[in-house]
Amino acid sequence: MNNKLRVASAISLALWLSGCDMSSHAASQDQTPPAVPVSIIELKSQPQAITMELPGRSRAYVEAEVRPQVNGIVLARSFTEGGYVEQGQSLYQIDDATYAAALISTKAELKRAEAALASTGATAKRFRELLKTKAISQQDFDQAEAAYLEAKASVAVAKAAIHNANINLAYTKVAAPISGQISKSSVTPGALVTANQAQALAKISQLDPINVDISQSSTQMLRLKQRIASGQLHQPESAQVRLILEDGSVYSHQGSMKFAEVTVNETTGAVTLRAEFPNPDGLLLPGMFVRTIITVGTDPAAILVPQKAITRNPRGQALAMVVDANNKVESRIVTTAEAIDNQWLITSGLKEGDKIVVEGLQKIRPGAAVVPSVMNDAKAS
Template sequence: MMPNTPTKALPFCLALLLSACNSAPAPTAAPLPEVTALLIQPHDIAMRSEFVGETSGVRDVEVRARVGGILLKRTFTEGRPVKQGQVLFELDPEPYKAELDLAQGELARQQAILNKARADKDRIAPLFKENAVSKKDNDDAISAFAAAQASVQTAQAKVKTATLNLSYTKVTAPISGISSKEAQSEGSLISSSSPQPLTTISQMSPLYANFSVAEQDHQAFNPAQASDPSRSAKGLNTQIMLADGTVYPLKGRVNFQDNRIDPATGTINMRAQFNNPKGDLLPGQFVRVVVDNGIRQQAITIPERAIVQLQAEKRVMLLNDKNIVESRKVQLGESIGHEVIVESGLKAGERIIVDGLIKARPGQQVSIKKEG
């Protein structure tokens, strides 16, 4: 009879198998998504607004001839500074010298007539008192003297006019500034009624920066006007950023704000004034005008990357005290660099997710990798 060894070993094998199963490790829970959180802390911020602007001279004056004639000479260097009163052009003076000589000759003739009329009047007056001459003779003498006086005054005015016209043959700079190129070359016939100026002079210091503010941005640009529309933005500090990104070193101030909004563009025109002693800025230069709107106290700002766009709403992902994600709608205001002001929806001490948003879902618990 064969021994029954396998049957006797079966309970031992089953016990060994059960022991092996009981020693297997239990499955671990999935790790929580890691996010970076930001603690909301209100703080004071400097409010600044940027606008595209264009520079212009405080005064751009067209230089025109006040008399006509042949342009003999240009006496300035185009594009260079000129001083007020400096001679810029010379016209042919000879015709005006002749007119002055003619006027002076006529004045001398009228002066001689006046002298004779005075002598006649002085001689007849005592004779009339003695009834030696008629009243008509006396009246004629007085009338001739008065007419001679008027003729002398007319001749004197003609001399003055001729003198002025002669002086106008030297065209001078009405202001100090930078000249443009000449519009008429030497030898040209110049007319005093020509619509084209001989040149233009721009006063370079101070210099204006003209810019426009959109109607919807106007109150944000100058918040004080929200409660008092009569208040002006004049006096606000400004800076200029050049095309290469550099900041012009001298600060300016808003010195003009229009009294109405342009209905064609929906903007209000403004102007800032800057000193430009070295002529670094030129008229017609496109710049960015940075306006200092003052300090906004206890403002809440968040990074732009923390904002979630959900259809037409702007939302952020909050974390409660158990690090569970909540979605909340926020009202956003002006952008400050890479951050944006939160007008409503957040308060001090709350936490929002700024990095790891793609891993976070409302109602889900997360792990905070870093909190700022």
């Protein structure tokens, strides 16, 4: 009897303890998780200049190759390699002896032609008078007139030959076609050069101002045009361009955009833009790699969000945590554009007045209750 009582008491105690555990578990389930403190900012729209950073390479503003236009031996070089030369300045002297002789010969030929012209002209004039009195036949007059006209043509040919000889003689002094910095010389005195040879004697580059060719992907170009067409961007009349040099320093002079190619490179999928920069100190040299920062327009109502407030989901989409009027968290997919300082420019998904979480993202999830506190702009960025 006592054993039965003990067993019944033990069962009653176990059932009572089990009920207590279940009630405490149910009570814990009924409790709402406490609100999490987070730091937020309230979004405001503002005008914002939109810039784009693109790679580029400097090119000479004007470039000309110096080539011989007559054959001969180079007698002298009259410039300093790497120095500055003026347009028309003599650079090389080619042996001009044969060309001077050719000029003398053509002048002598002109005198012979002029003498023949005088003789045939007098004959033709005399025959014209004789023809009136029928003292000569029409055939004799026609022959005299033809000889006169042939002599006139010979004079014209001789004058043309003199002109050509003068040109060839002038070409023996190889002059600078443009002003600018000249390269090293590919020939020395004593070298034989020929007209229209493949190798240039030297190259002259005008470096002030200087051009910078910029590569922009066709995708970037299309997005930019769409934003301008939709009114998201107000395009400036003349895009201003800044340079970042190879050593990371900022070039002191601003440039301006000149033109964009109308075709896309099939190999790279890029469009070439060209900007022009002043280069009074000669700091920029042709072929230098640079980075360009182009002001492409102004967003009149830009929404900027600190980069640390934007996360990514497994699909790679940008997410922002927005606090609603009931202090509950909502996950919102947004579209980001340019990075401006430490902020993202948001093109869709957020609007002015939205409150987004900047700090405390690790402690919240969609639907969670939060205790928001507003951060100042300095701490938010």
